[in-house]
Amino acid sequence: MTTTEDRFINLEIKLAYAEDMVDSLSQRIHEQQQQIDKLEQMCAALVQHVRNASQNNGGQLPHERPPHY
Secondary structure (H helix, E strand, O other): OOHHHHHHHHHHHHHHHHHHHHHHHHHHHHHHHHHHHHHHHHHHHHHHHHHHHHHHOOOOOOOOOOOOO
16 A cells, blocks of 8 residues: 555545544534423423412412421
């Protein structure tokens, strides 16, 4: 093999690793976005739950004694 062929082969190898890394990062970003979406839905549901509880109790949240009293 010539030096030029070796350089091309090395570049192709590096490109293959780079493409694999981009694919892996893209997949990870997709997974993280799904997790963010789920957490946003959970937060919205929690806010709605607190608002409903507040409205049902005349605008005040119930104050209960902690179990250790």
